[in-house]
Amino acid sequence: MVTAPIMSACETCVVRNRAICSALDTQEINALNQLGRRRAVTAGEPLIWEDDDSLLVANVIEGVLKLTTSTEDGREQIVGVAYPSDFIGRPFGHTTKASVVALTDARVCVFARSDFDRFAKEHPELEHKLLERTLAELDRTRSWMMLLGRKTAAEKIATFLLEMSDRLSDNVGCQVFPGPRPRFTLPFSRQQVADVLGLTIETVSRQFTRLKSEGVIELPSRREVEIIDRAALVGQAG
Amino acid sequence: MVTAPIMSACETCVVRNRAICSALDTQEINALNQLGRRRAVTAGEPLIWEDDDSLLVANVIEGVLKLTTSTEDGREQIVGVAYPSDFIGRPFGHTTKASVVALTDARVCVFARSDFDRFAKEHPELEHKLLERTLAELDRTRSWMMLLGRKTAAEKIATFLLEMSDRLSDNVGCQVFPGPRPRFTLPFSRQQVADVLGLTIETVSRQFTRLKSEGVIELPSRREVEIIDRAALVGQAG
DNA sequence: CGACATCTTTGACGGCGGTCAAGTTTCACA
DNA sequence: TGTGAAACTTGACCGCCGTCAAAGATGTCG
Structure with a gap:
């Protein structure tokens, strides 16, 4: 309009x-x-x-x-x-x-x-x-x-989440609660995350699940991410 | 004067x-x-x-x-x-x-x-x-x-060779013989081609030999490439 | 010309991540 | 609140391409 x-x-x-x-x-x-x-x-x-x-x-x-x-x-x-x-x-x-x-x-x-x-x-x-x-x-x-040419799926996801937490910490309209446990709402669906990282939706989903089970992140809802252990993400980012 | x-x-x-x-x-x-x-x-x-x-x-x-x-x-x-x-x-x-x-x-x-x-x-x-x-x-x-995120090794190599043949057709100091069978000297080693395409040197080498055995290209020396069948390359470039 | 270092090719093998196929959850809308 | 569609997750399988290893080709310098 x-x-x-x-x-x-x-x-x-x-x-x-x-x-x-x-x-x-x-x-x-x-x-x-x-x-x-x-x-x-x-x-x-x-x-x-x-x-x-x-x-x-x-x-x-x-x-x-x-x-x-x-x-x-x-x-x-x-x-x-x-x-x-x-x-x-x-x-x-x-x-x-x-x-x-x-x-x-x-x-x-x-x-x-x-x-x-x-x-x-x-x-x-x-x-x-x-x-x-x-x-x-x-x-x-x-x-x-x-990232696209040389990083593994795990490294791509870790890098992506860190970048998101940086980029969205400003007034982007995606609610953010800054602090030791940054939490934000992804503007991407799983498929779109895959399209950013040069992966498939299944691989993205599996990596998210892995990080959650390792206690590195929490996934309150589909689009929301809470970073529990930022240092672990940095370590995995390659 | x-x-x-x-x-x-x-x-x-x-x-x-x-x-x-x-x-x-x-x-x-x-x-x-x-x-x-x-x-x-x-x-x-x-x-x-x-x-x-x-x-x-x-x-x-x-x-x-x-x-x-x-x-x-x-x-x-x-x-x-x-x-x-x-x-x-x-x-x-x-x-x-x-x-x-x-x-x-x-x-x-x-x-x-x-x-x-x-x-x-x-x-x-x-x-x-x-x-x-x-x-x-x-x-x-x-x-x-x-290319890095979504193309296969074969597509990457084909795209790369086409781009090289375009880019080097000007006065770049890499001898070029333009025409129906463009021929040029790569400014890259195999490892460097791999570093451009996000591949390993072995994969690059195997793709080169495949294209040669298919009659799509000729490899007069390590650094020289002659394109025999440009249409085939375009077809494989994704 | 010969010896060595470097680059490239080739082979065997395995794993990461893609593909295919169900399930499961979430959400929009009635 | 119920219902269907879309999004997401999970599992089984497998193929592309990376890894490891060795042989072959090329170039350099004595």
């Missing part, structure tokens, strides 16, 4: 100071605001299709989205996860190679790619923020390659 | 028009030239160490380099490969998470990271080029995640 742009919506935006928009002053952000619109995406709903013309870019305001690529025969790999204040889409390019689908209900701030490209080129500070963000994302993606 | 009093090395640089430097005019590039210096790196020699303070950035002039991350117990994953005109290093950051090692004898144009950062911030056109390059690298890295 689509809502009409709200005057000065940016000024009260919860990610105003963390997203790339933080590079802009009030006047500039009002100009950018004219180009974009807010959009709600419900869990499971796609925002961008793989191999589409790259028509949209967006900032995540609230919620979690997945970036995926697939083979023709249906195998899927999650190649990125976007949290609030993250930028999604492919500026300065012609096609995207990844689909973007909401994992939770989400709100995003979308722009036509061509509008955004033009605006960005005129605002070097914005491009600089985007560059820093892209470089950081590349770092993160590369360390994930290490 | 009289030589100009100050003739920067950049003006005759073979990657002058492909590297990020192409964003700069003659005056600007002379200024950048003052900050950098050329350096030869012999095959096997490291340029940047994993977890080092990010002190260097560089442009590749000639040769091929690998970016790797390792686990404590010595498993290695190649997370990127840099060809002529590619940019390496981590600007605007404090540490790098990847080592950079030359695969072939190489020549690079290195800068102190702090010098480069300062210069870049003053030259938006340069930052824009760097952004486009980083976005493209992120795309490539993500499609490699698909």
Whole structure:
């Protein structure tokens, strides 16, 4: 569903100071605001299709989205996860190679790619923020390659749970109770965890069960995880 | 003919028009030239160490380099490969998470990271080029995640050979004879191919011999590959 | 030219994790 | 609260690919 742009919506935006928009002053952000619109995406709903013309870019305001690529025969790999204040889409390019689908209900701030490209080129500070963000994302993606190429299933799961506990400890909308026993709600189903880690759903399930029986984690419900023994996870993360 | 009093090395640089430097005019590039210096790196020699303070950035002039991350117990994953005109290093950051090692004898144009950062911030056109390059690298890295997480050994090898035949068909210093039967010299040992694909050296070797016995490729020497049946490779690439 | 080190290939074997097939739990919705 | 569908777990089996070991090929340097 689509809502009409709200005057000065940016000024009260919860990610105003963390997203790339933080590079802009009030006047500039009002100009950018004219180009974009807010959009709600419900869990499971796609925002961008793989191999589409790259028509949209967006900032995540609230919620979690997945970036995926697939083979023709249906195998899927999650190649990125976007949290609030993250930028999604492919500026300065012609096609995207990844689909973007909401994992939770989400709100995003979308722009036509061509509008955004033009605006960005005129605002070097914005491009600089985007560059820093892209470089950081590349770092993160590369360390994930290490995991996919060289880690065992047990190491993958341990690494994943530690990353989740870090990533979700901010205001991501997935209830977190920080402290010695971090507890959080996964934005992923078991199948999606498998798609992140390059495993099957059965292997993910077995590893979760093993960690639970070893007393390393607790699983209060399907989506909830409580880390009982963080040191053990670190030890198993490879 | 009289030589100009100050003739920067950049003006005759073979990657002058492909590297990020192409964003700069003659005056600007002379200024950048003052900050950098050329350096030869012999095959096997490291340029940047994993977890080092990010002190260097560089442009590749000639040769091929690998970016790797390792686990404590010595498993290695190649997370990127840099060809002529590619940019390496981590600007605007404090540490790098990847080592950079030359695969072939190489020549690079290195800068102190702090010098480069300062210069870049003053030259938006340069930052824009760097952004486009980083976005493209992120795309490539993500499609490699698909390979690492979801493809079989046979598919990995086929994909790898096709990518090599594309990448090396430019002036990379690895002799190439283009045409219906592309033939090239790999800049990788078998172990390094394994480190790119998340496999073992034995599996790589077995896949190579299989493709040879199927008549899909020819292996004139250890490092040389001739593609006999490109369509078969495409069919096996998943 | 010969000897040694290194890289690569090949073989035998086993285990990790994938596949297939039930069960079981959870949840949405009546 | 009952009911069905979807998500998850568990078990049995097996195949791909990793491990271990040894032989073969290639290159270097005396």
